[in-house]
Amino acid sequence: IVHLSFKSECQLVYKITNLVCEPNPKFVTNVTCKLKAINWNRSVVNMSCFLRQKLYPTIQMQIFKKDYTNQFKPFLIDVKVNFCDVVQKKSYFAYGVIFWKILKKFAVMKYVCPFYEDVLIPQGYLETELLPPFPKGIFLCSLTFWSNATIPENWGTVKISIEAKDMVKTKKNSRL
Numbered sequence: 786i787v788h789l790s791f792k793s794e795c796q797l798v799y800k801i802t803n804l805v806c807e808p809n810p811k812f813v814t815n816v817t818c819k820l821k822a823i824n825w826n827r828s829v830v831n832m833s834c835f836l837r838q839k840l841y842p843t844i845q846m847q848i849f850k851k852d853y854t855n856q857f858k859p860f861l862i863d864v865k866v867n868f869c870d871v872v873q874k875k876s877y878f879a880y881g882v883i884f885w886k887i888l889k890k891f892a893v894m895k896y897v898c899p900f901y902e903d904v905l906i907p908q909g910y911l912e913t914e915l916l917p918p919f920p921k922g923i924f925l926c927s928l929t930f931w932s933n934a935t936i937p938e939n940w941g942t943v944k945i946s947i948e949a950k951d952m953v954k955t956k957k958n959s960r961l
């Protein structure tokens with residue numbers, strides 16, 4: 786008699802479930818903003834845009850978590866980051882450093898600080914190792930980009946829906 790038992794090993798994965806880009810056409814053109822599902826624990830973003838002026842971004846990062854009434858409520862993070870200070874290691878602000886690690890890994894950019902012209906993220910995703918451990922659930926991450934002009938200008942917002950869940954690997958063990 787062959788007895789099959791399934792052993793599961795759980796590991797947290799962050800799957801991007803939706804992507805919305807709201808660029809300000811005054812500064813950002815030729816926008817691609819697409820999400821492609823690869824498998825049940827991963828989907829990849831395909832983003833690109835053209836920055837018409839030089840940008841030293843201040844990024845407002847906000848995270849919301851869907852609660853039991855199905856509404857998004859602010860979750861821990863609502864911060865503004867001077868991103869070039871992070872890139873140039875003048876600041877080690879944790880959320881800025883995390884975003885820079887992700888961007889550095891997946892983006893193709895000719896100019897960094899100031900950011901300028903083409904920015905491409907042909908195949909990006911969220912690696913568990915690059916992110917802090919979140920509770921399981923549905924999150925919305927909103928990134929709004931501001932210029933460092935005397936009166937900051939809004940360059941646009943990217944909204945990323947994320948599901949934090951267990952990746953279950955099933956292993957087949959056969960015994961006699």
Ligand SMILES: *[C@@H]1O[C@H](CO)[C@@H](O)[C@H](O)[C@H]1NC(C)=O
Pocket residue numbers: 815835
């Ligand atoms: C934007 O896209 C249009 C149409 O694809 C193209 O003709 C143009 O060269 C692009 N502009 C930039 C700055 O990439």
Ligand SMILES: *[C@@H]1O[C@H](CO)[C@@H](O)[C@H](O)[C@H]1NC(C)=O
Pocket residue numbers: 817819831832907908
């Ligand atoms: C991303 O989208 C662009 C524009 O639709 C397309 O030309 C390109 O092949 C896509 N890249 C990947 C890696 O799927």
Ligand SMILES: *[C@@H]1O[C@H](CO)[C@@H](O)[C@H](O)[C@H]1NC(C)=O
Pocket residue numbers: 841933934935
């Ligand atoms: C924006 O930041 C750059 C680099 O730090 C600086 O050279 C420039 O003067 C700043 N612009 C304003 C309006 O403060």
Ligand SMILES: CC(=O)N[C@H]1CO[C@H](CO)[C@@H](O)[C@@H]1O
Pocket residue numbers: 798824825826827952
């Ligand atoms: C992020 C991650 O761990 N992805 C895994 C998702 O599941 C496939 C199999 O369906 C694995 O190959 C990936 O490594």
